[in-house]
Every structure is written in structure tokens, then in C-alpha cells.
Amino acid sequence: MKIDPSSPAGLSAQIAGAIRDAIMAGKLIVGDRLPSEAELAEQFAVSRPTVREALKRLAAQSLIRTQRGAFGGAFVNRLSYEDAHAQQITTSTLLLGMNEVSFDTACEARFAMERACAHLAADRRTPDQLATMRAEIHRQGQPGLTDEAFCASDVAFHRALVDAAGNPVLSYQLAGAVEAMQPLMNMITFTARSRGAICALHTRIADAAEARDGAGVAAALGELEAYTRALAQSVFAARAQAAADPR
Amino acid sequence: MKIDPSSPAGLSAQIAGAIRDAIMAGKLIVGDRLPSEAELAEQFAVSRPTVREALKRLAAQSLIRTQRGAFGGAFVNRLSYEDAHAQQITTSTLLLGMNEVSFDTACEARFAMERACAHLAADRRTPDQLATMRAEIHRQGQPGLTDEAFCASDVAFHRALVDAAGNPVLSYQLAGAVEAMQPLMNMITFTARSRGAICALHTRIADAAEARDGAGVAAALGELEAYTRALAQSVFAARAQAAADPR
DNA sequence: GACTTTTAAATGTCTGACAAATGAAAATCG
DNA sequence: CGATTTTCATTTGTCAGACATTTAAAAGTC
Incomplete structure (x- = not known):
């Protein structure tokens, strides 16, 4: 493990990288205990706060967990x-x-x-998962639902x-x-009409999944994509129009 | 921003979370400068090292960058x-x-x-990308290539x-x-015969992409999947056999 | 006016210290 | 002797203060 004190990267980043590499290379396996902070500080010839910063970096990626x-x-x-999952979502959202x-x-x-999931989902869906889908469709049809709640149910x-x-x-x-x-979808206002269209497509998806019809699921997803994109386009166009001509 | 000093989560984790939430909620936008470490320490009523650990957590996720x-x-x-990209790869690999x-x-x-990319790739592939694919196929056919290098080229x-x-x-x-x-593929030893089969399928994929034939790309990918899984199964089976009967 | 020097602000790092948690070993008691 | 309690060493969590280093703006100089 070689650490270059004059590197512009920063000592804690280098140490974190060295430990991360050791984990990814299998030199440290799940459950292994790292040396104590004091020992690491000695090994890398740095102070304990520097080691701690390195460990926090790794903890932020859920690579290590600490116990007092x-x-x-x-x-x-x-x-x-x-x-x-959680990391994936934050990264993608950002x-x-x-x-x-x-x-x-x-x-x-x-x-x-x-759509890549369509056939597998149709083949393997459990009654439970089907029930969840139906329940969400039902929720989406209820009046008085806010746009946010509608989007959340969609997700x-x-x-x-x-x-x-x-x-x-x-x-x-x-x-x-x-x-x-979801944040992107939240920018769209859903009229009763568009909600109905989306619910209808969701129902088609659920029906196809119930019938173990993968191609049907994929086809309905394709239509849903087309509808969603058209809807977004019209909403954005209307908004641009209003911005350009705010009488 | 409320920080609970008695929480078992740890102060730096809470502070990092508070700042992360502020970024995700749009209260802090790209390019914004956070208060200095000393100011943050005062705001959260903690010491500067604690603030620094929180900032390192965020830096580990590329959420912030620091400048001296x-x-x-x-x-x-x-x-x-x-x-x-990089985060995605480390997370998935681990x-x-x-x-x-x-x-x-x-x-x-x-x-x-x-396969979800097949049609889009066939429609939009550039000559450059096609050339890259051909070049990698050529490399995969060369004798004397190590298994690691073959896998890397496959990727x-x-x-x-x-x-x-x-x-x-x-x-x-x-x-x-x-x-x-890649690490999983590296566990497989590729014989000259299996390399040839894979190269042939790669060539079919490239040919289909050149012909803008999305369905052809998808079909070849399907065959490649079947071949890869069969290959892995036979390798693992042989290995299990050898382990059970090590004469 | 263009260039150089100074300076203040900020992060990077170190030293030393104490608090808190935790499990193991030692001491105590029935 | 066995079970329980106490003590204790180890380790992380946090703090305070200090110095080094970097950087850009401001002041000074030609």
C-alpha cells in the first residue's frame, strides 16, 4: 500500500482507495475486521483523523461498518x-x-x-405481485388524488x-x-383524461401478466412509453407557449 | 436542520444526511458553495473534524468537490x-x-x-462504434490471448x-x-472451441448491427446468453466433479 | 497600466485529550 | 463451585487548538 503525501488527491482519498481496492480484490472479505484506527494510522504513517476521514468515505459507500x-x-x-438499491436510486436521481x-x-x-423484464415478469409473477399491481391501479383511479400521489403510485x-x-x-x-x-414525472400535470388512459394501459399490463402473456406486457409498455412521451411533449409545449406569450 | 447528539447514527452521518437531503431537494444547486467548515461546525454545534468527516462522506459519493x-x-x-458510471460499476461488482x-x-x-438495447443500437450505431466492435472481435480471435484479456475484450x-x-x-x-x-466470467476457462463460438456470435451481432437489423442483434444476443450459461454450467459441473473425486 | 508582492481565507493535516461503548477477564457472592 | 457483578482494557466518537499549504483578491511597485 503506497501513499504519496505530495499527491494532490489528498491522503484520506488515497487511503480509502487502497482499502477499497483491497476489498474489491478479495484481500479483505466480508466480515473481516480492519486494523484499528491507531494501527492504520501507523501503517500509513498518517494521523488518526486522516484515517478516520478515509474510513468515513468507505462507510458512505456501505463498504464498511464500524462498531464501538x-x-x-x-x-x-x-x-x-x-x-x-438505495445508492442506485440516489445516484440515478442526481x-x-x-x-x-x-x-x-x-x-x-x-x-x-x-420491456426487458416483460417476458420474465409474465412467466414468474406471483399472485401477490399481481395483487399489488391491481391495488395500485385502483388507487390511481380514485378522484382527488394529487399529482404527486399519482406518480408515487405509478412508481x-x-x-x-x-x-x-x-x-x-x-x-x-x-x-x-x-x-x-419520479421527479421528472412530477413536473407533469395529469388531467383526468390522461390518468384514465394511463390506468387503462396499466390494466392491460396487469391483464397480460395475469395471462402469462409476455409479448402483451411488452406491447402495452410500448404504448405506455409512446403515450407518456406524447403527453410530456404537449405539456412542455403548452408551458413554453405560455412563457413566450404571457398576455 | 436538526441534529441529535444522542442518536446512535453518529453526528457526521447525520450532518452528511442533512446536506445530502438539501442537495436532493434542490435547496443547494450545482455550483453552490457550502459554508466553510468552521461555519458549518458552528451551525451544527459540532467540532470541525466532525464536519470534515461529514464532508468526506459526501465527497465519496461525488456530491461535493472541495477546493483549497x-x-x-x-x-x-x-x-x-x-x-x-464508476460508482455504478463498483457497486454492482461488489x-x-x-x-x-x-x-x-x-x-x-x-x-x-x-437485448433492450438491441433495436436502438441497430438503428443508431455509428461507423466508429461498428469499427470498435469489429476490432474487439479480431482481438478475441488472436491466439495466445489470456482468459483475462479475452474477457476484457468481451466487455x-x-x-x-x-x-x-x-x-x-x-x-x-x-x-x-x-x-x-467480468469477475464472474473470469472464473471460466475458455477453450479455443468456445472462443470460436463466441466470436462467431459476436460477428453475427456486428453483422446485424451493420445491417440495421435490430431483431437479428437481439436474436444473436439470445443465443449468446444460452451459450454462455451452458458453458458456465459445464465448467462448474466439471469443477464440482473434480472436487468430489480428486484422485 | 501591467506586473509583483502581500495578505487573508480556506482546506489539509497533526497532536493530544476525553467521553462512551463494549466485551472479556477478574472479583465477589450465594 | 457456579453464577453474578464489577472492573478494566480496547476501540471508536468527539472535541480543541495548532500549523502547513494553497489560492485568489488586494495592495504595492515600477
């Missing part, structure tokens, strides 16, 4: 699907939020990936669909794509 | 595709490496997502295919799925 007390210390953490990604681009990516519906594929890796990968769209 | 000197400080960072994900599960997820080929879809969000999302498979 005798025989406590920093332990290599098993990255759970939950943690990975990426979309800060990079002026067009609605179309994000939408295209999301539905392309979701829940699609999450159920993705989970129905029964592949945790797929669920994890798609979490970002689906959830990160 | 007068009028330096911590600035809200634009999460670049590059950074998001997730697969530490959770005993079966080869089949990972493989299924990866090819399902990759490069698939990355080119994904990038050909021309959707940066899709590229980012798939980076994890494709790259994280």
Missing part, C-alpha cells in the same frame, strides 16, 4: 441489495436532476429496460412489475431507472 | 456520467461479488438488459454495443450489469 467498544472496529460490510437529461432520453432508457406499480421478474439483480438495476423518473 | 485556498471551500458537484449471486441470475439480468465489445444505442442514461445503467460480470 473493545473488539469493535471497522468491518467489511456485506453490500446488501437494500443498500445497493444524475438525471443535474445534467439536463431530456425527458425523452430518460423515458426511452427506462421503458427499454422495463409502485412499475416496481411491482419489475420485481415480478423474480431476478434481484434486475430489480436492483432497474430501481434507479424507474424511481429516478 | 481563499474563497475555496466545498461546492456542490455536478454528478458527471463518468462519476456515475453486490455480485459478496452476495453469492448465481451466475445464471446475473447472466439473465445482463442479457435481458442488453469492451458489449460496451460498444450498448453505447451504440446512443442513450447515455442507458449506457450508464448498463455499465454495471456488463462490467460487473
